[in-house]
Amino acid sequence: MHLEGSIGPELAMQLATRRGVELPGASEGVEGLRAAYRYANFQDFIRLYVAISRCLCEAEDFADAVAGVAHAAADEGVRYAEYTFTPMTHVARGVDPERMLEGLAQGRARARAEHGVEIGWVFDVVRSFPDQGMPTVELMLRARAMGEAVVGLGVGGPEGPQWPAAALVPVFARAKAEGFAALPHAGEQDGPASVAAAIDEFGADRIGHGVRVVEEPALLARVAELGIPLELCPSSNLVLGFYPDLAAHPLAALDAAGVKWSINSDDPPLFGTTLTNEYLRCARHYGWDAHRIHAIARAAVEHSYLQASTANEICSAQDDWLRAQLERA
Ligand SMILES: [Zn+2]
Known part of the structure; x- marks a missing residue:
């Protein structure tokens, strides 16, 4: 999930008040802001996302944002999260990169100490700002040198032929040479060609x-054969209008093709969801039983960049959950 997109109305209100940022609907109080979280189109979604991002200025803002989203995650049983964070959007509007990284580190330490949530970072670049790619990798190196668990480089934002992958090829090459994973968004707004480029x-x-890989059978088979996992975010796809409902969503087709996947929440409050809700919604639609839910949650651990000792702890907690479900049944 995205760090900035995981900030719910209460936390956003608190950060906006501190920095004097005007959020949509917020003149009517937190309820007005909550209403703005149920936007009608992609433009309103982006407007809100950008407004929330603008509340993050000083180290304490980033720290409170991280601790706040980790608190919400802990409340639904999350033990480990990989947060995508877009550092250069903040630096480009004048945020001091050192303060920003300090804040992330403080927030991550608080997430662990206060909420028992371990965090891995994915720093990403907006596809329409490829010049921010190399500076993003520099910030990843800086964060890693500070002891932060930076697991990979991502790319998000608008997809399409006007934003060719070529501009970011040297950026991903550099990130991979430095030992970071390549974790791009692709095949959401744009079709299979975007997945092939990724x-x-x-x-x-x-x-x-990566969902639109289903549109090209040969590439679908290749993704399955290569074992490249997809981060599926069903509610995100539905809210943004890529599919009308779960019946039209390609999850089942991806699964039938043997593609690896996990269930994720993307920007949970902005899509009116939580990770738990994603599991419940899919479980109801696809008829998943406890064994299936357990296997899907296990896959999420396997596709993550979590260190082995914590991964083993989480897997044994998942096994305990399954045992409890079976005993209750
Ligand atoms: Zn996303």
Whole structure:
């Protein structure tokens, strides 16, 4: 999920008040802001996302944002999260990169100490700002040198032929040479060609969404054969209008083709969801039983960049959950 997109109305209100940022609907109080979280189109979604991002200025803002989203994650049983964060959007509007990284580190330490949530970072670049790519890798190196768990480089934002992958090829090459995973979003707004570029040009180790790979059988078979996991975010796809409902969503087709995937929440409050809700919604629609839910949650651990000792702890907690479900049944 995205750090900035995981900030719910209460936390956003608190940060906006501190920095004097005007959020949509917020003149009517937190309820007005909550209403703005139920936007009608992609433009309103972006407007809100950008407004929330603008509330993050000083180290304490980033720290409170991280601790706040980790608190919400802990409340639904999350033990580990990989947060995508877009550092250069903040630096480009004048945020001091050192303060920003300090804030992330403080927030991550608080997430662990206060909420028992371990965090891995994915720093990403907006596809329409490829010049921010190399500076993003520099910030990843700086954060890693500070002891932060930076697991990979991502790319998000608008997809399409006007934003060719070529501009980011040297950026992903550099990130991979430095030992970071390539974790691009692809195949959401744009079709299979975007997924092919993510694999062939970025060396994708895991792909955000990737759902539109179903439109090209040969590529679908290739993704399955290569074992590149997809981060599926069903509610995100439905809210943004890529599919009308779960019946039209390609999850089942991807699964039938043998593609690896996990269930994710993307920007949970902005899509009116939580990770738990994503599991419940899919479980109801696809008829998943406890064994299936357990296997899907296990896959999420396997596709993550979590260190082995914590991964083992989480897997044994998942096994305990399954045992409890079976005993209750
Ligand atoms: Zn995303």
